[in-house]
Amino acid sequence: MCSQNHLNLVLVNNVPLFFNIRDGPYMPTLRLLHKYPTIMKKLQVDRGAIKFVLAGANIMCPGLTSPGGALDDEVEAETPVAIMAEGKQHALAIGFTKMSAKDIKKINKGIGVDNMHYLNDGLWKGIDLVAGGKTKKSKRTAPKSDDIYLKLLVKLYRFLVRRTDSNFNKVILKRLFMSKVNKPPLSLSRLIRFMKGKDGKVAVVVGTVTDDIRVYEVPAMKVTALKFTETARARIEKAGGECLTFDQLALRAPLGQNTVLLRGPKNAREAVKHFGPPPGVPHSHSKPYVRSKGRKFERARGRRNSRGHRV
Template identity: 55%
Template sequence: MELLTFAPLIPSSLKLSQAAQTKHTYKTPASNHTTADPMDIPYCLGCSEKSTLEKQKEDLAEQEAPSWVLTSATRTERRKESKGQDIHLRLLVKLYRFLARRTNSTFNQDVLKRLFMSRTNRPPLSLSRMIQKMKLPGRENKTAVVVGTVTDDVRILDVPKLKACALWVSSRAQGPILKTGGKILTFNQLALESPKRRGTVFLSGPHKSREVYRHFGKAPGTPQEPYIRSKGRKFERARGRRASRGYKN
């Protein structure tokens, strides 16, 4: 009985051993010849059957991607707790975590999220900007809520009656507010007075007012300031700092 092999189609490095060929043989009903099982032969250019590895790849492609893959691809990093060690801040986190869980108001969730933020993401709000924002229509007799610091502005002369709630209010900003009959609340007082955002306005300071943002961006054509050793006459005053020398930023 003659054993048919696929030697012309299989490289010498992939040829089956004689024991493996005799193990997986079967008789065709049309003849008495025995033929090696094509599924046991490595896939090559001359074979019509696909290898097991390619079938596994197709099965994986048809399956839906697991949830952890989708989550890792679309996830954005965010804080889930405050990194500050201030005991008063941590008590506020505990309070608003409870309110966010037990009420259906997104206001408490927003306050909790801002309590988690770093100080660079909670920029200070000046008194003049607060007055400007509270003068907008529909904001009369409402409480300005600032999860951050309220600072004074010496350029403002007339301070209207304000009602503000903030984490910190500088001593120089407290005077004009209280002098005109205004009121300053803490966040635990706000939780008793308005637990669901009723009569409040969310405010925050300018996020890009830090000095480092002056240097961000590519030159030329953007009003970005270069990092230089000094601002004297002899330090980087040519290209990029004068219009007659290429460009000016």
């Protein structure tokens, strides 16, 4: 495995065990060194140098010769060494000495050890940095809401995801984490349209089911949702249907069998209509932010030459 920094890795079962940089000697990774701590000679830095070493900085001579540091007189120049920290049991970095231990004590200035590999780099976790290993995922791993009932549902579906192979449960768990904008309401009319021809199946909505007064006839449906408006619940139950909660669904369909997973229209918000290229430019369909509606307020701009320009 190689990278732009001329880094070569030796992997065993996708675990990095040895590395070399720019055709230098192969050295053990910290993962291997923590398991076999006696395979390398050790140097110790004082407490003040720890944060710099973990940031990738080279080890300066004063950090090794200070009262908290420690040097092995047998260490020669250009020797791979484990960098220990004062008061710590395991190595926090692996380096390459620029000079011998005796010269470090004698000169006591400048760089004593080149920092080749440290705990906070991607190599420690077995990440290929060229492939974007340091780009942290920003997706949610828990809901931001303090709703205790939502947290109980998350606990339930975490268990189902862990103990089953069902992709349905994974999607439900992910949607339970989502923000309000990403859990849009689903109207009764859309629900009826989506469930047409799907008799015997349970509609599942991670969001709110709302009433639609434009619908006169409601068929018998089984619907699971986080919330129902009062009129939507009344109309579904009056038609002989059922309004289920997610804990009830988990008992009936722990793997999501005979369910239809639905979502509300996420991009139907007023705010989304204004997104996109600026209003008025060719082929733009973005809605302008208009102060008022009237004869003198952006009337027909972009539709004819007499009003500024024509698209």
